[in-house]
Amino acid sequence: MKKKAYIVFLSLISVFPAVMLISFSLEAARSAGELIGPKLQKIFPFSEAAIYNYQANAAAVAVPAAEDSEDNADFLPEPPPKLEETVLLFVGDIMLGRGVEKSVEKNGGEFSFLFENAEFIKAADITFGNLEGPISDKGSDRRNLYSFRFKPETASALKAAGFDALSLANNHTGDWGREAFEDTVSRLTAQNIPPVGGGINEEEASSPKVIEINGLKIGFLGFSDVGPDWLAANEDSSGILIVDNGFKEKIKEASRSVDVLITSFHFGDEYQKNPNQRQKNLARAAIDNGAKIVVGHHPHVVQGTEEYNGGFIAYSLGNFIFDQNFSEDTMRGAALEVKLSEDGEIKSAEMKNIKINQFFQPELAQ
Numbered sequence: 001m002k003k004k005a006y007i008v009f010l011s012l013i014s015v016f017p018a019v020m021l022i023s024f025s026l027e028a029a030r031s032a033g034e035l036i037g038p039k040l041q042k043i044f045p046f047s048e049a050a051i052y053n054y055q056a057n058a059a060a061v062a063v064p065a066a067e068d069s070e071d072n073a074d075f076l077p078e079p080p081p082k083l084e085e086t087v088l089l090f091v092g093d094i095m096l097g098r099g100v101e102k103s104v105e106k107n108g109g110e111f112s113f114l115f116e117n118a119e120f121i122k123a124a125d126i127t128f129g130n131l132e133g134p135i136s137d138k139g140s141d142r143r144n145l146y147s148f149r150f151k152p153e154t155a156s157a158l159k160a161a162g163f164d165a166l167s168l169a170n171n172h173t174g175d176w177g178r179e180a181f182e183d184t185v186s187r188l189t190a191q192n193i194p195p196v197g198g199g200i201n202e203e204e205a206s207s208p209k210v211i212e213i214n215g216l217k218i219g220f221l222g223f224s225d226v227g228p229d230w231l232a233a234n235e236d237s238s239g240i241l242i243v244d245n246g247f248k249e250k251i252k253e254a255s256r257s258v259d260v261l262i263t264s265f266h267f268g269d270e271y272q273k274n275p276n277q278r279q280k281n282l283a284r285a286a287i288d289n290g291a292k293i294v295v296g297h298h299p300h301v302v303q304g305t306e307e308y309n310g311g312f313i314a315y316s317l318g319n320f321i322f323d324q325n326f327s328e329d330t331m332r333g334a335a336l337e338v339k340l341s342e343d344g345e346i347k348s349a350e351m352k353n354i355k356i357n358q359f360f361q362p363e364l365a366q
Helices: 001-032 036-042 048-062 100-106 113-114 153-163 177-190 202-206 245-257 278-290
Strands: 086-094 126-131 165-168 209-213 218-225 260-266 293-297 305-308 311-314 319-321 331-339 346-355 362-364
Touching: 036 209, 086 293, 086 305, 100 113, 113 153, 113 209, 126 260, 153 177, 153 319, 165 218, 202 245, 202 260, 218 245, 245 260, 278 293, 278 311, 278 362, 305 346, 311 331, 319 331
Parallel strands: 086 126, 086 319, 126 165, 218 260, 260 293, 293 311
Antiparallel strands: 086 331, 209 218, 305 311, 331 346, 346 362
């Protein structure tokens, strides 16, 4: 050990004059106004660059032989810490009744069957979708022909599949009345899936559902622009958020309590591949008032995206699980993957194609 220490000591002595020369030269160049090491100075402050040079040179000289490697490992500069990256995944309309339920019954009876090809849901830090109907065995049918209601066990199936939050702010959430709606809120809450855009009163519906991850507070707010108006939450009754004159203030208020606000809209025209002007106005207004990401549902087909004022808009993600097998467009969807930096800024946003197969199972399209 003495021999090794002696070698290290001599090595440091041999490198120290060079370091002083480098530091002196850099300082002299700085004083003369010359541009020395522009790339280095872009990464490190001037004084830190000299320290970094010293550590690198000391390590290079002090570890010339294999026998000294372990003892001199402390001279190696530590790699910079890896920055945290938060991955968000957004999918389209989820309908678990009608033909979808029949497909499940024919294939074992477990709703987990629907997600056999959708492991990608779990890969994200947070996965969000639109629940197109109530989860309940209560209530009475209000719409008849196009009325949806899903079995109680679908709540646990959605949780097991990897969903972290679901929007209730849509035109089918009240298909079986207020009792079934309230039952849905309770069942999702029991599975630790925040019901977005709905609650036992307006205050709860208007409060962003917050998920904290990687040091970020991610908030979710949801609105329906297509009713049902009778289910609008108010001070004394449960319901959902309906787009009204106060929606901008609700978004602005919600954005103050989180690092990143996602706003979901149920809006637009069914089966239309392009957003209408009202969709654009609402989505852009949401960004202008504090939302970072806006996702849309209801058209049942995929619509375009837009980068706007520092935010990102996906006007319609189409279907994710649905039995609308009357066209190719309704058997397709999109999954929006957004990666956030450690300070909550959007690093990337990518639309991934989804295909719904003959069993109404979603899978990534090849």
